[in-house]
Every structure is written in C-alpha cells, then in structure tokens.
Amino acid sequence: MTADSVTFIFLNAAVVNNFVLAMFLGICPFLGVSAKRDTALSMGLAVIFVMLVSSICAYGINWLLRFFEIEYLRLICYIAVIASAVQLVEMTMKKFSPALFRALGIFLPLITTNCAILGVALFQTSREYDFVQSLAFSLGAGVGFTIALMLMAGLRQHLELAKVPSVSQGAAMTLMLAGLLSLAFMGFAGLGAQHG
Amino acid sequence: MPGLPDQHEPVTLDTFLRGLWEENPVFVMLLGMCPVLAVTNSAINALAMGLASTFVLVASNSLVSLLRHYIPKQVRIATYIIIIATFVTMVDYAIQAISLDLYNALGAFIQLIVVNCMILGRAEAYASKQPLGATVVNGLGIGGGFTLALLSLGVVREVLGSGSLFGIALFGENFQPWVVMILPPGGFFVLGAWLLIFSAFRLRKQRQLDQEGVAQHDS
Numbered sequence: 001m002t003a004d005s006v007t008f009i010f011l012n013a014a015v016v017n018n019f020v021l022a023m024f025l026g027i028c029p030f031l032g033v034s035a036k037r038d039t040a041l042s043m044g045l046a047v048i049f050v051m052l053v054s055s056i057c058a059y060g061i062n063w064l065l066r067f068f069e070i071e072y073l074r075l076i077c078y079i080a081v082i083a084s085a086v087q088l089v090e091m092t093m094k095k096f097s098p099a100l101f102r103a104l105g106i107f108l109p110l111i112t113t114n115c116a117i118l119g120v121a122l123f124q125t126s127r128e129y130d131f132v133q134s135l136a137f138s139l140g141a142g143v144g145f146t147i148a149l150m151l152m153a154g155l156r157q158h159l160e161l162a163k164v165p166s167v168s169q170g171a172a173m174t175l176m177l178a179g180l181l182s183l184a185f186m187g188f189a190g191l192g193a194q195h196g
Numbered sequence: 197m198p199g200l201p202d203q204h205e206p207v208t209l210d211t212f213l214r215g216l217w218e219e220n221p222v223f224v225m226l227l228g229m230c231p232v233l234a235v236t237n238s239a240i241n242a243l244a245m246g247l248a249s250t251f252v253l254v255a256s257n258s259l260v261s262l263l264r265h266y267i268p269k270q271v272r273i274a275t276y277i278i279i280i281a282t283f284v285t286m287v288d289y290a291i292q293a294i295s296l297d298l299y300n301a302l303g304a305f306i307q308l309i310v311v312n313c314m315i316l317g318r319a320e321a322y323a324s325k326q327p328l329g330a331t332v333v334n335g336l337g338i339g340g341g342f343t344l345a346l347l348s349l350g351v352v353r354e355v356l357g358s359g360s361l362f363g364i365a366l367f368g369e370n371f372q373p374w375v376v377m378i379l380p381p382g383g384f385f386v387l388g389a390w391l392l393i394f395s396a397f398r399l400r401k402q403r404q405l406d407q408e409g410v411a412q413h414d415s
Contacts, residue, residue: 022380024234028313031226075288076281079310083274115230115311122304167399171226172391179384186379 006136009129013140016189019116020148021182026116030149031174040153044146048139050089050111051120054082055138058121059131078121086112116145151181207330215337221314222345222387223394228314231305232346233383239362241301242350243343248287248306250339253315254332256280257323261331264324276319277310284309314342352386353377 019025026047033043058078065071090108093101101108111117120141124134155177164173221227231249236242256279260267267275288306292299299306309315318338323331354360357377359367376382 024230024380024383025308027229027233028227031229072285072289075285075307075310076278079277079281080274083277115308118308118311119304122307126304167396168392170395172388172395175384175388175391179381179388182381182384183376186381 006132009133010136010140010143013137014144014147015185018144018148018185018188019119019141020145021178021185023119025119026114026145029110029114030145030152030178031171034149034152034174035156037150037153037157040149041146044142044149046108047111047114047116047145048142050082050086050108051117051138051142051145052135053089054078054085054117055120055124055134057081057085058124059134062125074125078118082117082121083112116141148181148185152178155181207333211330211333212337212340215334215339215341216344217341219338220341220345221338222342223390225314227317228312228342229387230308231312232349233380233387235302235305236346236349236353236383236386237357237378238301238354239347239350241298242346244291244298245302245305246339246343246346248291249309249312249315249342250336252280252283252287252309253318253339253342254335255283256315257319257331257335258328260319260323261326261328267324272324273316273320276316280315280319281310314338348390349383349386353382357382 013019017023020027020030029043029047034040058081061077061081062074065074065077086108090101093108120138124137129137152174156174159173159177168176215221219225222229222232228249231245235245256276259279260276263275284307287309291302291306318335322334326334351361354362355366356374357379359365359371359373377386
C-alpha cells in the first residue's frame with residue numbers, strides 16, 4: 001500500500017491516527033456523551049454524516065478560494081459552511097426522517113463546535129488530498145470517532161457498577177480510562193506512517 | 197439584548213481572579229479540552245497556545261461586548277463564530293510570521309481555536325451581557341486560567357517525557373526519558389492526575405466544613 005492509496009488513508013484516519021485518541025480532536029463530545037452506548041452510537045452516526053457533507057463542501061470551497069486567490073478567508077468560509085451544513089442536515093432530516101431526527105435530538109446542533117469536523121476540513125486541505133482521498137479521509141475519521149466513542153461508552157457503563165475511591169469519581173477516572181484506551185491504540189502505530 | 201436592561205456587575209478583583217481558580221476553564225469547567233491535551237507536550241508550545249487563545253478570547257469578546265446591542269438574537273451564534281474566526285485568522289498569520297518552528301509544532305491547532313468551546317461559551321454567557329471593561333477583565337482572567345492550566349500540563353509532560361524545561365536539559369546525560377508522557381496517552385494521564393489532586397483537595401475541604409458544622413451543632 002502506498003501512502004496515498006484510498007485504503008491506507010481510510011485506515012490511517014480510523015485507527016492508526018485515531019482522531020480522538022491520537023490527535024485529540026473531538027474530546028468534548030468524547031467526554032460528554034460517552035455515558036451510554038446507544039447515545040454514543042447515535043452521536044457517532046451523526047458525526048460521520050456531517051463529516052462527509054462538510055468534507056465535500058470544503059473541497060468545493062477550497063477550489064473556489066484558490067480560483068479567486070483569497071485563501072486567507074479559508075477559515076471563516078469553512079466554519080460558516082459547517083455551521084450551515086449542520087443546520088441543513090437538521091432540517092432535511094426533520095422533513096424526511098422524523099424518527100432519525102428524534103433519535104439524534106440535541107446532538108446535531110452540538111456538532112457545529114466539534115473540532116473533529118473542522119479538523120477534517122483543515123487536514124484534507126493542508127495534505128492536498130484529491131476528491132476521492134478526501135472522502136476516504138472523512139469517512140475514516142468519522143468511523144474512528146465512532147469506534148472510540150463506543151469503546152469508551154462500554155467501559156463507562158461497566159465502571160458505573162465498580163467501586164472506585166470517591167476521589168477519582170467523575171472526570172478524573174474518565175481521563176485515566178481514555179489514557180489507557182489511547183495507549184492501546186498506539187499498538188496500531190506499526191500499521192502506517194505517523195501523521196502520513 | 198434589546199428591550200432588556202443589562203445586568204451589569206461591578207468590576208472587582210474577583211472578576212479577574214474568578215477565571216484563574218474558581219471558574220478555571222480547564223480544571224473546573226472542562227472546556228476547550230482538545231488543545232489542552234494536544235499541544236502540551238512541551239512547555240513552550242503550551243505557553244504559546246495559551247497566549248494565542250487568550251488574545252482571541254479577549255479581542256473577540258470585546259467586539260461582541262461592543263456590538264451586543266446591535267447583534268440580532270436569532271443569528272448571534274453565527275455572528276460570534278465569524279468574529280472569532282476573524283481574530284483566529286489574524287493570530288494564525290501572525291504566528292506564521294513570527295516563528296515558523298512554533299507554527300509547525302502547533303499545526304492545525306491554531307486554526308482550531310475557532311471551535312474552542314471556552315471562547316464561544318464566554319461570548320454567549322458573559323460578553324453578550326456585560327460592558328467592555330468587565331468583559332476585558334474577565335476575559336484576561338479566564339485566558340490566564342487557561343494558560344495556567346496548559347502550562348501546568350506542559351511543564352509536567354516536558355520534564356518527565358524529555359527531561360527538559362523550555363528546551364533546557366535538567367538532568368544529566370544518564371536520564372532515561374519517560375517517553376509515553378509526550379505521546380498522546382501521557383496527555384490523558386497527566387490531566388487525569390491533576391483532576392485527581394484537585395478533587396482530593398475539594399473533598400478534604402468539604403469534610404472539614406462538615407466536621408465544623410457537626411461541632412457547632414453539638415455545642
């Protein structure tokens with residue numbers, strides 16, 4: 001596999017450089033909504049979807065900005081596009097699939113401030129991926145985010161029944177857990193280049 | 197907020213100090229965690245990130261505070277984000293011009309200040325209701341607290357993980373660096389340890405208060 005093959009990019013984003021556990025993107029939802037497994041899955045699916053949409057939009061925007069040579073507006077354009085993409089997804093979903101809309105609930109608007117989404121758009125620009133590579137990258141990042149969230153939710157559900165010292169209850173214990181998970185994910189590092 | 201009179205609070209020392217300790221964005225409110233974990237593998241990166249975030253926080257919140265009577269309520273979040281993005285772009289280009297090494301070390305995380313929930317949270321919860329003076333003082337406090345938290349992580353991780361502080365070697369040549377501390381898991385562990393220490397302090401204080409209460413009740 002060469003470094004720019006689509007499979008490699010997908011695997012790299014999903015496990016080797018997992019967005020949450022190795023690159024520290026999207027920590028807030030990772031700590032916030034990983035208490036239950038089913039909400040974690042809903043959040044993960046919503047993120048995958050928005051990530052794909054915003055990645056496609058970012059690709060188009062970047063092309064336009066290059067064409068007009070106004071690249072310094074990139075950040076402002078990206079964040080505006082992501083915010084409106086989230087809004088659009090929310091409205092479309094409400095119209096065509098009310099069941100899914102209810103299932104995702106509050107998570108959709110929260111995604112706007114998920115730095116993993118903006119991270120995908122920025123990284124695919126700085127690494128100069130083409131269209132197909134961008135799709136693979138955003139899909140991989142979304143899947144990686146979902147995997148991390150699901151693992152964490154499973155661990156935390158077990159932890160609720162465990163007896164831990166009262167000092168370490170709450171955020172401290174969650175961070176220690178995340179550290180162990182991150183340590184485990186470093187085992188994937190042999191699969192590919194660091195920050196390829 | 198058109199129609200409603202502002203709930204001004206007097207600017208006191210507490211407006212500033214609150215952000216450093218009681219409402220510390222990282223240790224107490226758990227906001228803006230991504231840069232806290234990602235760029236604290238050395239003290240200098242942590243300091244630069246803290247200062248950049250503080251500048252964006254103070255500048256964008258000042259503008260929000262000045263414009264608070266003119267921003268329509270329905271589009272306020274979008275407006276705040278555009279204001280923040282403008283200042284982040286400025287910082288991004290400034291750091292690139294001042295030090296390319298630093299720029300490469302911090303990577304995309306400078307641009308990701310845009311989605312730091314601490315800044316948007318302050319704009320929504322504080323700057324949109326308070327006059328300029330209070331906003332600046334409070335912003336400096338919160339930014340200072342954020343920088344302090346970043347530094348406390350960066351110093352510990354750099355000393356343990358590379359045996360140096362601000363790039364100056366502390367130990368002899370025989371020092372075996374604890375490499376995992378500058379790798380991603382180290383970030384989680386060090387922040388977890390800090391939170392453990394703080395919660396231990398809080399519990400002790402709580403227990404003392406409880407005992408005093410019991411003692412008073414008995415007498």
